[in-house]
Amino acid sequence: MKIIFATQNQGKNKEVKNILNGNSLEVYSLYDLGNNIEIEETGNTFKENAFLKAKTIYDVYKVPVIADDSGLEIEQLDGRPGVFSARYAGENCTFDDNNKKVLKELEDKPEPHNARFVCHAVFYDGDNLLEAVGYLKGVITKTPAGEHGFGYDPIFIPEGYDKTLAELELEEKNKISHRSMAFKELKEKILKLKG
Incomplete structure (x- = not known):
């Protein structure tokens, strides 16, 4: 089955293709x-945004589409940046701008800065809407570190680790990430749907 992944983000694209390709599924971004x-x-909500992306692209190509919306929720910031994670520091901001804004807002707050990544993934084929949600808990660190990953990865230390997500190899990150959890579950649902 050919599936379009409604994303332009190459980091996300690589992660999800790694999870989904195979088992007769072919993913194209x-x-x-x-x-x-x-x-x-x-x-x-993450769900509304994920479905919006999937339906928009389905309406263009009329083939099955997967999409997700994901972001970072920080306890001490009342769940922000949340659905605004990608553009938290304003329109056309960089990942670095977003990280700086988060660190600035946490400056005067006591550690630990508990947070979690959320990923709401959907599959839409015009008739069926399948969905799955994944979470990754951890803490925000004061100093960005690591060259891998993207987004908030350099300032997020997953639970049970002493390194940021950006310091982990892609293979390791894919074992624990919120996106990995959501898309592995979604893959099972897609394969069941195909029969």
């Missing part, structure tokens, strides 16, 4: 298709 449709994330 918008980037692979040379399509740079910008989908405005107007939902109030």
Whole structure:
């Protein structure tokens, strides 16, 4: 089954292809298709945004689509950045801008800075909507570290680790990440649906 992954994010694309390709599933990203449709994330929840992306791309190609919306929720910031994770420091901000804003907002708050990554993944084929949610708990560190990953990975230390996500190899990150949890569960549901 050919499936389009509604993303332009190459880091995310690599992670998810790693999880889903095989078992007769072939995943193509918008980037692979040379399509740079910008989908405005107007939902109030990760689920709403994920479905919005999936439906938008399904309406263009009429083939099954997977999409996700994910982000970081920090306890001491009342769940922020949440659905605004990608653009927390403003429109056209960089990952680095977002990390700096988070660290600035946590400056005067006592450690630990408990947080979790959330990923809401969906599959949509015009008839069926399948969904799965994954979480990764951890803490925000004061000093960014690591060259791997993207987004908030350099300032997030997963529970049970003493390194940031950005210091872990992709293979290791894929074993524990919120996206990995969500897409592994989604893969099982897609394979069941296919019969």
